[in-house]
Amino acid sequence: MTDPLIFDGHNDLLLRIYNNDVLPGADGFQGSGGRQIDLSKAKTGGFGGGFFAIYVPDSTSLGNDDDMMATSYDLPLPSEIPWSDASKVAMAQAAILLDLERDGALRICKTVADIRAALADGIMAAVMHMEGAEAIDRDMACLDVLYAAGLRSLGPVWSRPTRFGHGVPFRFPSTPDTGPGLTADGRRLVARCNALGVMLDLSHLNEAGFWDIASLSQAPLVATHSNAHALTPHSRNLTDRQLHAIRDSDGMVGLNFAVAFLREDGRMDADTPIDRMLRHLDHLIEHLGEDRVGFGSDFDGAVVPKDIETIAGLPALRAALRAHGVDDALMQKLCQDNWLRVLNLTWKDS
Template sequence: MKFSFFDGHNDTLLNLYNNHKNDAESFFNTLSGGHIDYERAVNSGMEGGFFAIFPPPYTSLSLPDPEKFLTPEGYDVPLPEAVDPEACRKVTDEMIDLLYQIETNSNHRFKVVKDSNELEKTVQNGQMAAVLHFEGAEVISPDLSNLEYYYEKGLRSLGLVWSRPNAFAQGVPYRYPSTGDIGPGLSEQGIALVKKSNQFGIMLDTSHLNEKGFWDVVAHSNAPIVATHSNAYALSPISRNLTDEQLKAIGDSNGVAGVTYSVNMLRKDGKMIQETPIGEVVSHIRYIVQLIGAEHVALGSDFDGTTLPNEINDVTDVPKLIEALEKDGFTNDEIERICFRNWHRVLADTWK
């Protein structure tokens, strides 16, 4: 059976911004390289996804290399420094313009969706649906005075942090083996941002947040708890992954965890090795389903933002993953939930 899918996280805007001169037309050009472009995505059944804006200085190629920070047991990459909010604002505005330029150039094939009806209609019409996501809240003023500006621009999903500190929270450094319990929880402004995001109906993403921050979001948010691209710590004990207790909190809130294909977060040894079988992705999905149910697991690729297994070279290999889920015994109903229905539900519950 052919399934469509909605993806929890991609860095395709970053790829276009860094490698294609911020040119929207490249998205419709199959030569654009990277993991996602329009043709490859649509032909693979991608009905939509979260399109992240990740401000500088890092590109997916310049992230700190774990091999440079080895420890006797694994690695411990120091937390990068906070970045200048003003510089982030400039790039963020340019990347928002890029996203809408893609919509304009798409000839009604691509739409930035801002409410649940729009999401359903867009998908039904066979258009690709994009959710505007910020991977880190650097651009938001600590007094939250410009949150409405970004909401008006279409912001509907907000990661409090990437793996670095900002005014609101502390990101989790890449450490293996380690839980995410590294560093302090949310600041006062961070708690205020959670509450105000709830009021606007902006989805909060806990991926890249440290564990104390995660529990602060659980304590203060009235929306489903979401991690767009994080896996099971029980199978891959890296700080970016979620412990059973965190996964249970996600399930209890009727939220969702998006399983990422990032090899270091799939593998038991935490290494950046592309020779990682597709079965590792299936194992993480199976584990989380058994722990909290198929209503709380989704896909969160991290396409264009990480190192992928050889067997998932780009978006065209997602059908292979779905086939592997079928072979593993997942029912069609479970696969539909994992592939798109859970994301639709969580967005409907959050955006209302």
Template sequence: MYHPVFDGHNDFLLRLLKDPERREDIWLKGDGTGHLDLPRMRKGSFAGGFFAIYIPSPMAHDAPDFQEMMQNPPFEVPLPDPIPAHIAQPTALAMAGHLLWMQRAAPDDFALCTTVVQIRDAMAKGKIAAIMHMEGAEAISPSLDELPLYHAMGLRSLGPVWSRPTAFGHGVPFKFPGSPDTGPGLTDAGKDLVRACNEMRIMLDLSHLNEVGFNDVARLSDAPLVATHSNAHAVTPSTRNLTDRQLAMIRDSGGMVGLNYASGFLHPDGKEGADMGWEPILRHMDHLIERLGEDHVGLGSDFDGATLPKGIGDVTGQHALQDALRSHGYDDAILAKICHENWLAVLERTWGGS
């Protein structure tokens, strides 16, 4: 038996943004590219998850080959420049529009949800339950005037930063080896954003935030601390991974971490590449379970946003992942928690049960 998977992070909307004229083929039919589409989600027991609105950085003509850098540790990828809100907003609205279109194009198969009741209802009916997430808040100005608009559109999860800085705080660079303690904390606007998200019950995602910013959120927020797609720094010392101290703070807040499938954040040497077995994934899962407890760990794939281990490959590899975890000693009760129950529980603690 394979458990339905509720997933902490994907970048499928970015694929639609890059090729909008083919979005029916990409979403409904599945063209065999990328990691996600409706047919493969069905095949891989994908029950729902967080669909990210993300603003891609303009690429300079003389930019280094970042993929090559990450395949040859040690490395430090230079961060792109900040993107002002008026530049980011059209892209964010286009991606939100694609997410709403996905529901219109497949109303019997896909539902945009804003409550846990809606998620459970969608899953019971065999629909994929989607949460609108914002990965980096560039499309929101420091005044926060746009936040109620996005909330009205369905936004229920937000990361103040991707890795580049925003008006709200500073992300970690892609660096190996490295510590997440890489710069200053939240700005005054960032602190206002945390308070506003708490008031509106928008989940705050700490995955890309640096350590001082993480500490600021922990001090200011009354909600569980959540990292939707991060791994253990003790296993792979990447800036993008969480230290044991951060994991303890997440545990003590009633929060959780979604295990990221990105190969560079899994492999002990930080090297990005699909050629790895199950051992790095199992080591991270073991460490997260040890530090957080079995009620505070889930899956946060980074589908369509990362290079995945060959054993997973795409969304259909989630069955192989469950087989590997089961063979490693995880029983069905723990697997059910990891695959979907813990995500729904932390959303209930964050949003409330209605």
């Protein structure tokens, strides 16, 4: 079951390649030697593309998956990364995406029409996304340059703080109400992204920052890879009140495949059945509506259910959705159309 192609809200392939965890050549991403994402697995699984994150890793360790197997945990976050360091890494990862396009492995999409054309042509559709805006300077010249290169989506923070705001820690159990909201620079960033038509991603942002953007932004509210706090009380998940604000803005949420945000016990355990994903999906649809939910896998950046494991395993998800009663119309919305709908409302030249 590889149809319809899945257009996905989040992956960390660029970080894998940057860290030399995946080779960009024929035996890596462009063959079958990738981790969770490569072209061979994409063909097997019916993966059409999605948001490719530029993410600046920290030199210190956040912890590991074993730390998230406890009954409760609170992993200390690293400090903000200086702009001079972050900008170099971000530009290197943007260059990786540009190189992949030049090699014909994917197509960087700046409009919804670009995405539709890539999917129709059987070419992986890539939206340049930034997860954590440390690489954006206060004058936002870097934002303008990256926009010209194709940046169309930006999260002001990953979990660690930036000059723009504060993220949520990896804490369970916890609410997302973990600290202060946007800074003055963060408010300016919201206005500039609105003016350019860059989508603002609320995943990883704490609750105070969420409500700041909700009050400031002229665009639909979007969380590219987040789940329901009512089912898994993790700081990374969204409360029903947040979901209602996203619904009222005509935004959307991408269902995160990372198992710690799916399981009731918050454990990073791959032995997690797909029905946990379906429970979150049902909750999101109940509170957002069928037009405002898609997928935000976090492939190449997370432990996902073992019955899926990589993008080659996406047919198992489609089969589970069918068995769950998802019809053709809703399947099309979840796999592609809801993302294209919200991007059409957000991007200036869609």
